[in-house]
Amino acid sequence: MTRGQFHKMHGLGNDFVIIDARAPDFSKTLTMTKDKAAAIAHRHHGIGCDQLIILKPSDKADVRMQIYNADGGEVEACGNATRCVVQLLGDGTSIETDGGMISGHVTDEGAIVDMSAPGFDWNSIPLAYAMDTLHMPVGWEDLQDPAAVNVGNPHVIFFVENSDAVELDRLGPMIEVDPLFPERVNVNVAHIKDADIHLRVWERGVGLTRACGTGACATAVAAIKRGLVQSPVNVHLPGGTLILSWQAGGSIMMQGPTTYVFSGEANWDDFG
Numbered sequence: 001m002t003r004g005q006f007h008k009m010h011g012l013g014n015d016f017v018i019i020d021a022r023a024p025d026f027s028k029t030l031t032m033t034k035d036k037a038a039a040i041a042h043r044h045h046g047i048g049c050d051q052l053i054i055l056k057p058s059d060k061a062d063v064r065m066q067i068y069n070a071d072g073g074e075v076e077a078c079g080n081a082t083r084c085v086v087q088l089l090g091d092g093t094s095i096e097t098d099g100g101m102i103s104g105h106v107t108d109e110g111a112i113v114d115m116s117a118p119g120f121d122w123n124s125i126p127l128a129y130a131m132d133t134l135h136m137p138v139g140w141e142d143l144q145d146p147a148a149v150n151v152g153n154p155h156v157i158f159f160v161e162n163s164d165a166v167e168l169d170r171l172g173p174m175i176e177v178d179p180l181f182p183e184r185v186n187v188n189v190a191h192i193k194d195a196d197i198h199l200r201v202w203e204r205g206v207g208l209t210r211a212c213g214t215g216a217c218a219t220a221v222a223a224i225k226r227g228l229v230q231s232p233v234n235v236h237l238p239g240g241t242l243i244l245s246w247q248a249g250g251s252i253m254m255q256g257p258t259t260y261v262f263s264g265e266a267n268w269d270d271f272g
């Protein structure tokens, strides 16, 4: 029986079940599948979360972080979970992910993390074919002229008049699975007001979330590249505010709150 402890944390309402499987014995016995991850994340039949995070031993960093969306799919990066893991494991924690190496420092309210450098090449997003990724010559209904940025995971960003007025629950699922994005995509809609970014995100494999850290990174970088805002910039999401800094050629720094909610214990064989 694979029984173990988990931590429930959130960053601006983007919530996580975190399983610390760093002990070599536990790491070997805890097997994760798409169905099991989705069952743990389920809001009614499971523990409930936007992302399931599994911490494993790493030979390159302090810890290896595996990330599963609520639909059970394994993905490369999660900004809000990265801040939570830094707060959980301590100042200076380095984290190996499929999206790259990340590190961070604990702050009074949460953490500041170095999310490494963004990617702009069409094939690093990835897109199905070559195009300008700062002004993509594509659109869906009123959502036109997006930018695409890879920050460990793929994002498409639309700058609009009023992001609150966009039917993201209808357009998000359609754009997420468009064949232009062979690995699907996280869909961001943003507007600029008083030099700040106001952002809503349809997350790949989850849906509308209270906040998306990598979405905030990708949107800040696209807005800075287009000359719409300057670094550092506040990014306001439904769940609260992140501060993003980025200079061309450098890493993205993301600062924001983290919250420890509770700990629990589960028999992981009961799921999936």
Ligand SMILES: N[C@@H](CCC[C@H](N)C(=O)O)C(=O)O
Pocket: 014, 050, 051, 069, 075, 076, 077, 078, 079, 080, 081, 153, 154, 186, 203, 204, 205, 206, 209, 211, 212, 213, 214, 215
């Ligand atoms: N909530 C996350 C992003 C999680 C992964 C994303 N849904 C994807 O599929 O790439 C964040 O805070 O960055």
